[in-house]
Amino acid sequence: MARKARARGRRSKRDPRRRGGRKKVCRFCVDSVDHIDYKDVAVLRQYMSDRGKIRNRQVTGNCQRHQNRVATAIKNAREMALLPYVATPQPSMENRQRRRRPRD
Amino acid sequence: MRSYELMMIHRPELAEPDVRSHVEEVENAIAADGAVTSTDFWGKRRFAYEIDHIHEGYYSVVAFEGGHELVARLDRALGLLDTVVRHKILRRGDK
Numbered sequence: 594m595a596r597k598a599r600a601r602g603r604r605s606k607r608d609p610r611r612r613g614g615r616k617k618v619c620r621f622c623v624d625s626v627d628h629i630d631y632k633d634v635a636v637l638r639q640y641m642s643d644r645g646k647i648r649n650r651q652v653t654g655n656c657q658r659h660q661n662r663v664a665t666a667i668k669n670a671r672e673m674a675l676l677p678y679v680a681t682p683q684p685s686m687e688n689r690q691r692r693r694r695p696r697d
Numbered sequence: 698m699r700s701y702e703l704m705m706i707h708r709p710e711l712a713e714p715d716v717r718s719h720v721e722e723v724e725n726a727i728a729a730d731g732a733v734t735s736t737d738f739w740g741k742r743r744f745a746y747e748i749d750h751i752h753e754g755y756y757s758v759v760a761f762e763g764g765h766e767l768v769a770r771l772d773r774a775l776g777l778l779d780t781v782v783r784h785k786i787l788r789r790g791d792k
Binding site for chain 1: 704706744745746748754756758783785787790
């Protein structure tokens with residue numbers, strides 16, 4: 594019993610998913626958004642990298658449900674040429690020095 | 698009867714009044730077997746990428762209610778039109 598509790602305490606301390614920082618909350622859950630519109634390019638762009646890739650859940654902090662909806666919305670928007678499938682980022686000199694290959 | 702949303706992209710070399718009248722034609726075709734809820738004409742907009750050597754097009758969104766036969770017919774008809782670059786019909790209220 595005591596051992597179990599200790600083990601759990603240690604794991605929560607070293608939880609790799611929560612390295613250094615607060616757990617992110619899903620923006621859509623906070624605002625209780627039900628429908629994510631594929632026409633709302635400005636919102637969808639926040640969940641894409643400069644290269645046009647869809648950001649993953651670890652980065653966005655979205656819950657699974659909303660992440661799925663964001664992903665399908667982006668894909669629908671791509672089909673209608675509202676968003677790119679691929680884009681070439683224009684890296685600033687500052688960025689290039691700090692990190693050779695940016696994480697997409 | 699279900700609610701759908703239709704988005705169309707018309708070729709950029711067309712004149713805007715022609716595109717508008719075509720969207721109206723589509724609306725009338727929908728109204729025959731369903732009901733048009735709202736229409737939104739966006740005007741000319743640049744594409745995020747090149748489609749068949751075209752860089753822009755007229756976007757329009759028509760929300761309507763109708764059955765699946767109407768959707769199937771619409772989908773086929775729009776696919777055959779040369780003036781429509783792309784179109785998409787989605788269920789409304791879905792994610």
